[in-house]
Amino acid sequence: MRNPYEVLGIREGADAEGIKKAYKELVKKYHPDQYQNNPLSDLAEEKLKEINEAYDYLMKNVGNKNGSSSYRQQEEPRYRNNQSDADRNYYSQVRTNINMGNVAAAEEILNRISSRDGEWYYLSGLIFMRRGWYNEAVTNLKTAVDMEPSNFEFRDALNKVMFSGKQYQSTVYNRRGYSTGPDTCSMCQGLICADCCCEMMGGDLIGCC
């Protein structure tokens, strides 16, 4: 195991508060949501695992056992469970392949399907996203949403794609130290949005609401 202080990017002997703060920052940075459309998501997951281990280790040794594992228990199972549940039909095979990062295989199976319904465009959008064809991805996801406006999954995927560019923008604003303006606002919106999503899945991001 690497030096846990190094993993969390803090000086040795930092107190529980400092550890928690650094940990929260890192979890935010490497959260699966941030890498959902990134083919390197497995590496981000590894990184998060390392961060969780370092945090657990330090919390045990600092002596605050209550604080440990809070994020991991919420986030990881949710992120992993879309991988099982395979092979019922082509669509689920496509989904499985996308989740495992086999973009070429997913594309090949998808092209065998002749119907062009919302789900087809949705999956096609996800594949384009993984390949880095962002314009085609958005076009396909929009088609999926237009065909099935009530489908939450499709809409959610489209929103996430649109949101990640905005998020980059607000990171830049934050780095420059601007504290006001529409971008902080849209970040809050995003947070509230994420909170709602978490609550739907049984978790919670913002404790007070």
Add this chain to the structure above:
Amino acid sequence: MFGYIMPDKPELKIKEYELFRGYYCGLCKSMGRRYGTLSRFALNYDSAFLGLLLSSVHDEVPVLKKESCIVSPVKKKWIVVENKYIDFAADINVLLTYYNLKDNIRDEGGWLPSLALLASKGGYKNAASGNKQLDGIIAASINAQVQLEEQNCSSMDKAAEPFANMLSQLFAAGYKGEEKSVPRILGWIGYNLGKWIYIIDAYDDIEKDIASGSYNPLLSQYKYEKQDTKAFKAAIAEEVRGNLLQALSQTTSSIELLKLNNKGIIDNIVYEGLYSKTERILSGITSEKRSCIKNEKSIRSIGN
């Protein structure tokens, strides 16, 4: 490459600025030493970034030397020397310049590019003979690009693919260490930066390409039909921005997965630098002309 990947200077610390300049000047000197003084006119910021990123990912401690140079003969500056990643970036700069000039001549002809091509041929031959693999990657990408242009490809994603793929392979090829995940990460960074460069360059060149009747993926995708150029650009800006920011978002989240030295400079480039470049070009402040003269100027401006 095109020189779009620049730091946001006012936001850099002085020591970061000096170190970045050290890498940039080091690249220039490496090109001059190995491929002749003329090759230095093609120096650009994108290659400097590549050299810096590769050095940083290999945990290389820069060796600095105070030297003077032709654009700043009196005042000596700190320069990064004896760095094989800078040499790698120099090779790529020389190779790409040659292919780029060849491409320009095919598109537009003219005596100036022909002369420049002639001048860069010697450097190219030297660089290519030492880097058969890199030369092969670039040549294949240019071939694919030419084919797409001939078909008047109307999808920006498809049109950007050869260039993005090329940078992906070149970035990954620059890694000489043992970590398995690093070339994958570098490759994805290269892919997304390549996409960003290709699309922003296409947007930047709209007026020029309309005037000369050259291929431009954005003119094809958004079906330009002799309407007002400004209105056309304004109408597509939002969608183009979405694509550019997506590529940058993927770039930065991939960079966060690397263990890097010089994080301050690199973050400044990929967050502030690339973002402000994006907004500047989308709002119609076009970048400086990209010619030999411009590159010479940029050497000078960094020396001042």
